[in-house]
Amino acid sequence: MSRQQVLPQKDPEAAALLEQNFLDRGVQLLKGARATEITRSGKSVEVFCSDGRTAKGTHALLAIGSEPNSQELGLANTEVVVDESGYIEVDHNLRSSVPNIYAAGDLSGKLPLSSVASMQGRKIAEHIMGLHEGREHRHLDYDKAASAIFTEPEIADVGLAEAEAFATGRKIRVTKVPFSSNAKALINNDPLGFVKIVSDPNTGHVLGGSIVGQHAAELISVVALAVSANLKVQDIHESLFVYPTLSEALLEAAE
Numbered sequence: 001m002s003r004q005q006v007l008p009q010k011d012p013e014a015a016a017l018l019e020q021n022f023l024d025r026g027v028q029l030l031k032g033a034r035a036t037e038i039t040r041s042g043k044s045v046e047v048f049c050s051d052g053r054t055a056k057g058t059h060a061l062l063a064i065g066s067e068p069n070s071q072e073l074g075l076a077n078t079e080v081v082v083d084e085s086g087y088i089e090v091d092h093n094l095r096s097s098v099p100n101i102y103a104a105g106d107l108s109g110k111l112p113l114s115s116v117a118s119m120q121g122r123k124i125a126e127h128i129m130g131l132h133e134g135r136e137h138r139h140l141d142y143d144k145a146a147s148a149i150f151t152e153p154e155i156a157d158v159g160l161a162e163a164e165a166f167a168t169g170r171k172i173r174v175t176k177v178p179f180s181s182n183a184k185a186l187i188n189n190d191p192l193g194f195v196k197i198v199s200d201p202n203t204g205h206v207l208g209g210s211i212v213g214q215h216a217a218e219l220i221s222v223v224a225l226a227v228s229a230n231l232k233v234q235d236i237h238e239s240l241f242v243y244p245t246l247s248e249a250l251l252e253a254a255e
């Protein structure tokens with residue numbers, strides 16, 4: 001990996017836990033290693049890095065991002081503006097520079113997630129039908145989209161990240177609860193991981209959260225709802241969740 005942590009965009013504590021899990025399973029991590037060449041010889045492949053390090057194995061799997069496939073859409077015959085990376089430029093209604101041409105999904109250059117693509121399609125349909133007029137119409141807030149990585153353990157997050165808040169100097173309150181103190185995780189004999197809630201220390205509003213561990217992708221929905229509905233930590237804390245469940249860790253983190 002070319003950076004110093006796996007999943008460079010994610011919570012460093014979450015990434016560290018995943019890295020440790022990789023190491024425990026015998027995975028070798030080459031940090032800060034930029035791959036420059038892959039060679040194949042017989043049934044083995046070798047990856048060469050710019051600093052001289054190499055990695056040898058039976059397969060090489062590249063996971064280094066994506067780029068838009070907008071060149072073959074015939075957009076050159078229209079006035080649709082495409083940015084230098086190939087994404088269609090859209091306004092907050094997903095409308096391109098040509099009023100009756102919209103872009104949904106990865107091509108809009110917003111957030112490459114299935115959930116986002118699907119909701120964008122719905123928002124476009126609402127806009128075309130004029131359903132947004134005369135009533136409160138919510139534009140998509142990409143900062144509030146939950147996402148997950150289905151690694152083992154799973155990692156999920158939503159909203160403002162702790163590291164992001166520190167980088168911008170924003171004051172936040174962070175509460176973290178390990179699954180090792182959660183009854184259901186102990187019953188499941190899988191206490192690895194934690195839940196973390198980021199909130200506004202003055203108002204108590206939930207700003208974001210990260211979860212690592214079993215069912216993280218399911219559990220983050222509670223935090224996602226809190227973030228998009230502008231709920232406070234107290235709203236989570238005073239909810240009566242089922243005992244014993246993993247989501248009780250969120251109640252505790254919200255306390």
Ligand SMILES: Cc1cc2nc3c(=O)[nH]c(=O)nc-3n(C[C@H](O)[C@H](O)[C@H](O)COP(=O)(O)OP(=O)(O)OC[C@H]3O[C@@H](n4cnc5c(N)ncnc54)[C@H](O)[C@@H]3O)c2cc1C
Pocket residue numbers: 069072073104105106107111112113114115116117
């Ligand atoms: C390996 C991988 C794992 C992922 N996992 C997740 C995940 O767990 N959760 C999640 O939310 N997101 C995930 N994503 C992201 C998600 O798949 C995309 O954000 C989503 O599919 C975007 O939808 P889309 O409609 O923009 O593009 P696509 O789903 O790529 O659909 C575009 C369609 O347009 C068609 N097409 C292309 N060019 C033309 C043309 N000229 N004419 C007609 N048709 C054309 C293509 O064939 C394709 O069917 C993952 C992506 C990858 C690559």
